[in-house]
Structure formats: C-alpha cells, structure tokens
Amino acid sequence: MTLTVSYHGGMRHDIVSGKHRIITDQPAEDGGQDAGMSPVELFVGSVASCVGYFVGQFCARHHISREGLAVDAEWEMAEGPHRVGKIALAIRLPHRLTPEMKERLLKVAHGCTVHQSLSGSPAVSIQLNPHTTGAHP
Numbered sequence: 001m002t003l004t005v006s007y008h009g010g011m012r013h014d015i016v017s018g019k020h021r022i023i024t025d026q027p028a029e030d031g032g033q034d035a036g037m038s039p040v041e042l043f044v045g046s047v048a049s050c051v052g053y054f055v056g057q058f059c060a061r062h063h064i065s066r067e068g069l070a071v072d073a074e075w076e077m078a079e080g081p082h083r084v085g086k087i088a089l090a091i092r093l094p095h096r097l098t099p100e101m102k103e104r105l106l107k108v109a110h111g112c113t114v115h116q117s118l119s120g121s122p123a124v125s126i127q128l129n130p131h132t133t134g135a136h137p
Helices: 039-061 099-110 113-119
Strands: 004-007 013-017 020-024 070-078 083-092
Touching: 020 039, 039 070, 039 083, 039 099, 039 113, 083 099
Parallel strands: none
Antiparallel strands: 004 013, 013 020, 070 083
C-alpha cells in the first residue's frame, strides 16, 4: 500500500492516496494558512475515525442504529521526544446497551486497526531519495 505527501507552499502538504486527497496545514498562529487539519489532528482523527468505524460495524451486526454515533477525542502532548502522549476517546451512542453489549462494544473498539497499530509500535523507516543514485546539483 502506498500514498504520497507533496509540498504545496507555506506549511501545507497534501496527502494523495488513489483518488483521495487530504490537505494538511498548520494553524495561522504557527505560520500556516489553516487550510486543513494539522498532521497531529489528522493522527488523532485517524484513531477516532477507526474506532467509529469498528463501533459502527458492531452496531450494524447487532441491529443497533448508528444514528447519533460519534467519537470525541482529546489529546495531550508529551515531551522527550515531542509527541502525542495521551489520547482519550469518548464514544457517544444514544442507545441503551446491556452491560454485556457495552463490554463487547468496547472490546471491539479497542481492536480497531489504528489503535492496534499504535499498541504494536510499527516500524518506521525514513530514507532520503531512495530511488536515485546520486545527489542533484
């Protein structure tokens, strides 16, 4: 699987994957134009939307309406190194669930792919110009 991130002036970078494009930027107070979410907002949003998807699929399997389903996310930064240190997600589902169904739903939510990817510390490699044989003048 691949995607490409391209610079578009100022602090803006666009992410393109297939036919989809997401604009990332920085807020004006950080020198950007606020044309899109910051990469950190997108990161936290990715976790929250993955949980929302998994919960929605659980609801569909159990004939629970997805109307009103939302996931609120709050996060805190940490230092050493600078990173997202804590993410708190709150699933809002305006339907009563039995304690057993609530437990099952939360187990499914914890199993979302993005959350599991963070729990398993994915290997990230970074290279400069990996497809070229020499430096450009």
